[in-house]
Structures are given as structure tokens and as C-alpha cells.
Amino acid sequence: MFTGLIEEVGQVQRVRREGAIAKLAITGQQIASSLAIGDSIAVDGACLTATRTTPPLFEADLSEETLARTTLGELRIGDPVNLERPCRPTDRLGGHFVTGHIDGVGTIREIRQTGGMWWFSIAYPEALRPLLVEKGSVAVGGISLTVADLDNRSFGVAIIPHTYYRTTLERKQVGRRVNLEADLLGKYVVRYLEGLGPLTRKAGLTESRLRDLGFV
Template identity: 75%
Template sequence: MFTGLIEEVGHIQRLRQEHGITKLAVKGQQTVSSLVIGDSIAVDGTCLTVTRTAHSLFEADLSEETMARTTLGERHVGDPVNLERPCRPTDRLGGHFVTGHIDGVGSIHEISVTEGTWWFTITYPIALRPLLVEKGSVAVDGISLTVGRLNDRSFGVAVIPHTFHHTTLGNKSAGRRVNLETDLLGKYVVRYLERLGPLTQKMPLTESRLQELGFG
């Protein structure tokens, strides 16, 4: 489990194929120094397992599924990537619950600057629409952000200078694709309501009914 607070920006040092598996090697500093084989680490929001460590490098395997369903399959040697180690039970939860399981890939439609804040407008797969809400949380390349604007095709997030300069967002431009993970708690609510579907046809989901079910 992660929180979406990026600890460090690392750089891809090597990509190689071995028995049908892509081996990804990333160089970092403080984040990498404490890693051991078997640890989890989020790379651009994607949870990976450390398979090898050497000095300031770690290596992880990328399955075909990971390559196809995240942006890691588009990365090249030298590219910067966001790094975050899993949170511990005693850590402050400064962002939100992030699993590292990518829900879909979006695209940066526009970047604008207003009074020292960067606004990123990101298009998203239509399947994610029920899982996005204004003022709700979303992880963009592993970064915990708040949905400030939302329509049926895109959402907007405000990025403060610290986040812009200390994550890969400072290297992004319009047209770049990004990993998206919607809020974990929201997924369970949507799934629960879907399972109530047959019941809600007989008993509509009013505000009072939702309160009876434990919401609100």
C-alpha cells in the first residue's frame, strides 16, 4: 500500500528482455538504498517487486500485462520515473490509499499556469467515469492529486510548485500518457452499489436509503 507522496524521481538505466520478461533497472538515491529483494516499490504508480539490487540500482520484472496496461511499456533508458516505497502502519497518511494497480492510461490534454499553480487537464478512459468525483482523489503516475474539475471526457488537477518540481510532472507536456489509479474506497462503494442493482430496481437509492445502508 502506498500514499501517493513521491519520495524521489529515479531514472531508467536499463531495459532488457530475458525469457519473455522485460527487466527494468532504475537508478535512485535514498529510496533505493533501503530496498532488498522481494520488496515492493511503486514506479510511476505501478507496484513492482524488487528482484535485484546493486548500489544505487534496483531491478524489477515487467510482465506482458504490466507492459500492455501501463505506460511502463513506453518508457526508454534515461526517462525519469516517480518512486515511492510502501507505507508502514506507523507512517502518516499524507496522500490517500494507493495500491499500485493501474486502472487505465490517460493522456495530458493541456497544461496551463495560473497564479503559480499548474493545471493539468487529463483525458481518461470512459470506464473510469463512475470512479471519478470532484474533490475526490486520483493517482496520476503515482502522485496523489485532487480532482478539481470533471466532465465526461477529462478531469483537471491543480499542481503546486513543490509537486511540479519534485515529481515527473515537471517533465511532462501535452500529449504524454500517464498511469491512472482511482480512489480505492470509491471502487468498493461502486462495486457494492452494483451488487445492489436488482434490489434498487424495487427500492430506489434515495438519500434516506443510502443512509440506511450506512453511507452518510
């Protein structure tokens, strides 16, 4: 489990395909020194397992599933990546609960600076529509952010200077793809309502019905 608060921006050193998997080598001056083989680490929001550690470098294997469902298969030597170690039970939860299981890949549609901050507009896949809510949490490339604007095709997030300069967002451009993970609570609510099936269709999903179910 992660928080979406990026600890360090690492750099890709090697990407090597071996059959159906890929081996990814990343340098992280701060993080690699504390990693042990078998430890989890979030790379651009995707939870990976350290398979080799030779500080300041660590390696991780990318499965077919990871390559197909995230942007990690697009990484090249020299690319920056957001890094975060799992949170501990005693840590302050400054962001939100992030599992590192990517729900989809979005595309940056707009980047503009306004009032000392940056505004990013990100197009999201249709499957994420029921999982995104205005003022709700979303992880973009592993970064815990708040949905400030939302429509049927994209959402907007406001980025403060600290986040902009201490993550890979500073290097992003319009058209770049980013890993997206919706809020964990929202996924369980949607799944629960889907499981009610005929009950929700018969009663209608209204504010009153949600209140009866304990969600309002």
C-alpha cells in the same frame, strides 16, 4: 500500500525484453540503498517487486499484465520515473491510500500555469468514470492528487510548485500518457452497489436510497 507522496525521481537505465516479460533497471540514489530483494516499490504508480539491488540501481520484472495495463512498457533509457516505497503502519498518511494497482491509462490534454501553480487536464478511460468524483482523490503517475474539476471525458488537477518540481510532472507534455489509480474506497462502494443488482434497480439509486445504505 502507498500514500502517493513521491520520495524521489529515479531514472531508467535499462529496459530489456525477455520473452513475455521485460526487465527494468532504475537508479534511485535515496531509495535503492534501502531496498532488499523482494521489496515492493511504486514506479510511476505501479507496484513492482525489486528483483535485484546494487545501489544506486535496482531492477524489477514487468509482467505481460503490467506491460498491457500501464505506461511502463513505454519507458526508454533516460526517462524519469516517480518512486515511492510502501508506507509503514507508523507513518503519517499525508496523501491517500494507493495500492499501486493501475486502473487505467489517461492522456494529458492541457498544461497551463496560473497564479504560481499548474493546471493539468487529463482525459480518462470510460471505465474510470464511476470511480472519479470532484474533490475526491486520484493517483496520477503515483502522485496523490485531488480532482478539482470533472466532466464526462477528463478531470483537472491543480499542482503546487513543490509537487511540480519534485515529481515527473515538470517534464510532462500534452499528449503524454499517465498511469491512473482511482480512490480505493470508491472502488469498493461501486462494487458493493453493483452486487446489490436487482435491489438497486428496483429501488432506484437516489440520495434517500444511499442514505438507507449508509453512504450519505
